[in-house]
Amino acid sequence: MADSLLKNKHLLWRAGFGVGINQIDDLKNKNSKTLINELFKEESFKEITYDTPDPVSAADYMNSTAPAEKKKEMQRTNREQNNELNLNFLNSIVNSKEQMREKMAFFWHGHFASRVINPKFNKQLLNTIRKNALGNFKDLLFEVSQSPAMLNFLNNQQNKKDHPNENFAREVMELFTMGRGNYTEKDVREGARAFTGWSYDKEGNFKERKNLHDEGTKTFLGKTGNFDGSDVLNIILEQKATAQFITTKIYKFFVNEKPDHDMVKTLSANFYNSGYDIKKLMTEIFSSPWFYNQKNIGNRIKSPVELMAGIMRILPMQIQNPENLIVYQKLLGQMLLYPPNVSGWPNGKSWIDSSTLMLRLQIPQIWSGLRPLEYSPRQDDDIDMGMKSRETALNKSFKNPNITIDWNRIEKLFAHKNCEDYLLQNTHSLDMNSVRNFSDKSIKMNIINLMSTPEYQLC
Secondary structure, eight states, X not given: OHHHHHHHHHHHHHSSSSOOGGGSTTTTTOOHHHHHXXXXXXXXXXXXXXXXXXXXXXXXXXXXXXXXXXHHHHHHHHHHHHHHHHHHHHHHHHHOSOHHXXXXXXXXXXXXXXXXXXXXXXXXXXXXXXXXXXXBHHHHHHHHHTSHHHHHHTTGGGOBTTBOOOHHHHHIIIIIISOTTSSOHHHHHHHHHHTTTEEEOTTSOEEEOGGGSOOSOEEETTEEESOOHHHHHHHHHHOHHHHHHHHHHHHHHHTOSSOOHHHHHHHHHHHHHTTSBHHHHHHHHHHSGGGGSGGGSSOSBOOHHHHHHHHHHHSOEEESOTTHHHHHHHHHTOOTTOOSSTTOOOOGGGGOOHHHHHHHHHHXXXXXXXXXOOOOOOOOHHHHTTOHHHHHHHHHHTSSXXXXXXXXXXXXXXTTSOHHHHHOSOOTTOOHHHHXXXXXXXXXXXXXXXXXXXXXXXX
């Protein structure tokens, strides 16, 4: 029974964001096949959006002749809409029953990393990724590559015949599909020529501008023809290196940062032969006995969003100021919609440094109201757009997170259970006597202390 509990926790952390409070009662006895089916169950797709109203004639605000106060208003609206998108995505991560869809979307959100100011473009890309998260990689790749957010972020609107811009073509190959070493600089140049004219209008609709497209013959990855962007993406998908690259990255994120090359080879071949069926690949991973090997359990450092979401899923909480959660994302180094660059967020030990580790260990106490927040967000002009006064205001308002936790419900739920069995993936290195010595013997303090251990940082 303990074995099935460990396996089910492992599955919930890797195929979702940890154990939800409603899953605790029957987690010990649940068959892993049943749990996989529950995790993969897809309901009718709901877009993530924002309710913040668009200002009147928003499209005119950012042109060079618009008055300064109009531009300022537009910047404020953009920021509010992006914040709302961020929080609505986080809410979906925490509360959606479709945990596998949201976990996979979270993975793709880091894989197809983009950082643009326009909230409409961000919303469109985020929902494209969520809609196709467990679908077909070809559909996902095409829709992302034709999204205004990505075309804007990677400068493809500047990619014109006679003046090709190679940025988009390079990143599509290096980061999104094949990885370095599987193409040449000539392929980048020829690929860029094929993508000339790929652009979008101000409403965010994809446009192929024929007058800007290079109609000449190109030789790309060993094939020659009058290629356009769609041809290039199809040729990339014909390469087994693409399936290998994507599968390796998925294995490192969902299974183990040290890939088992034989496993990856098999998974990659099956992924390629399935025509890039993502759901099939993930089902194969989570249904395989090796996924539940001890070496794959509790070996990943939770990313900041995973850490926060995991706490929010198991502790029933009311958050009076949800915008606080954006500052915690920023303090911990992972702000949804704001990847550091086109490579996305680095994983593993990069999440831990002297300042973030202390805050990570203290979050359970801060959110429980036992200690104040004593950290300030790092300055980031890209995110704050130079709004230093906003930074000061944030620091004042975030000393108290205004979170109410229903500890009575938790006390009842864990009355006859060992808290550590449900909160930790690996208790071998933990001295439970020490944890209890720091507690007043209440379930509340036991849980707060367990969540404040280094072991809780792992999943």
